[in-house]
Amino acid sequence: MRTSDFNFDFSFNLLAYHPTQERDESRLMIIHKKNHLIEHKLFKDLYQYFEEGDTIIMNNTKVFPARLFGNKEKTDAKIEVFLLRELDPIDRTWDVLVDPARKVRVGNKLNFGCGLTGEVIDNTTSRGRIIQLNFNGNHKKLIKIIKKLGKTPLPKYINRLPEKNDKERYQTIYAKIEGSVAAPTAGLHFSKHLLKKLEIKGINLVEITLHLGLGSFLPVEVEDISKHKMDSEKCFIEKNICNIINKSIKQKKRVCAVGTSSMRAIESSVSSKKYLNPFSGWTNKFIFPPYNFNIANCMITNFHMPKSTLLMMTVAFAGYDLIMKAYKIAIKEKYRFYSYGDVMLIL
CATH class of the missing domain: 2.40.10.240 (QueA-like)
Known part of the structure; x- marks a missing residue:
């Protein structure tokens, strides 16, 4: 595929310059890969789509005031x-x-x-x-x-000075290990109340670490996407986390990567038997179609910009036609895009 294949008509009026008042009240588009059904919910409804024994993988990196x-x-x-x-x-x-x-x-x-x-x-x-x-x-x-x-490193498109709540809201509630210069934005939608609901339901909430640089957000400047090079980012996955995730895989449960950073991390350390291995090092993994995903069968991700590496990964996971259809609907329904924007759950 070519970089131009990932372009679409987009209005900059849909960019989210501020977060929603409550984290889990952002809009949630549910995309079903098998039957191409698309639903419209709120993020606080997320728990309805998971069952006991499922695993949700979150990136616990913390944004540095860079x-x-x-x-x-x-x-x-x-x-x-x-x-x-x-x-x-x-x-x-x-x-x-x-x-x-x-x-x-x-x-x-x-x-x-x-x-x-x-x-x-x-x-x-x-x-x-x-x-x-x-x-x-x-x-x-x-x-x-x-x-x-240092100031909160808000994305450049948010052409305003950082406000009082940016320091808290441009950070996931489970952020622990400092090292990122950009937030893992799919995780910004989780609230303490929602995490508790998921926990009570018996869903495994596990954390990996991938420190985001700016590489994921830089434009792809070549038409042949296979020639694009990603910047390396530091990644850590502990053995006990692998054990929990691999158990869900063996039991054919839902394994959900929260964001492209979590997906890139877990796809950087796959065993020959398609299970997750512990990892400590750097990854420059670039996922674009066609690609066979090994660990996660479910993904949470924000709405991304045209021709971005983030959109390319999303297309690789759910298919070109389905994602382009979903984006057309998102634009028509005025979903909010990018870092402070709304989110999709791909099942």
């Missing part, structure tokens, strides 16, 4: 620095994106306030730089000051 704002030394020009990943805690070097990139060159020094400064030591891409941070304190204190100064 957006810093500083000033160039001498010119005082305002620069935004987006921290992608720490490269070396001893040298205090970070892989970052800068904006405006044309104003940031190797050798430039930046002042972020509170004693935190940085120096650009290398270029990586047109917007990418390697920055060495300087702070009078140990690594723990450095991270603490970054968290104090």
Whole structure:
């Protein structure tokens, strides 16, 4: 398939700039793969589609306040620095994106306030730089000051300043392990009340970790999708979690991946017998059609943008015609798209 196959007519009026008032009151489209039936519910109705012994896999990564704002030394020009990943805690070097990139060159020094400064030591891409941070304190204190100064890294399409509730709402309620620069957005819809309902019903709620970078959200710039390369992301899957998931697989129960990040994680560590193996490392798994999924037979995912890798994975899971039909209905019914948007359950 070609990248252009994943384009569709889309109105930017459907982009969700704010979350719903309550997490589990976002709209939920139910898509049945076998008979192509489509239902319209609310996310709080999710528990109705699962039974005792089913397993729901959630990504417990926690969003890091990765957006810093500083000033160039001498010119005082305002620069935004987006921290992608720490490269070396001893040298205090970070892989970052800068904006405006044309104003940031190797050798430039930046002042972020509170004693935190940085120096650009290398270029990586047109917007990418390697920055060495300087702070009078140990690594723990450095991270603490970054968290104090850093802002919630809302997606660029949300062209507003972060609001008071963004710090909480751009984070799943089960977020535990810090390391992502973007939220696993399919999980944003879960409330404590809904998780309790699922637990009482005997559904296994298990957690894996995949720290999201910006790679999943970057545009596909080649027409032949097989030539697209995903950025590597750090992933952890524990043995006891594998045991629970594999038991559901053996019992032919429902195994549901919450979001494309959870799906990418579990598909990165599959045994020869199609069971899940423990994993600790990096994955650059890119799932696009055609693809045979090994672990999950059910998926929860938000409504994605045209020609995105996230849409490509969704199509691989449910089929091109069915997903394109669902997206046409979503647009007609004014479902909300992207990070703070509505969600689909594919069964």
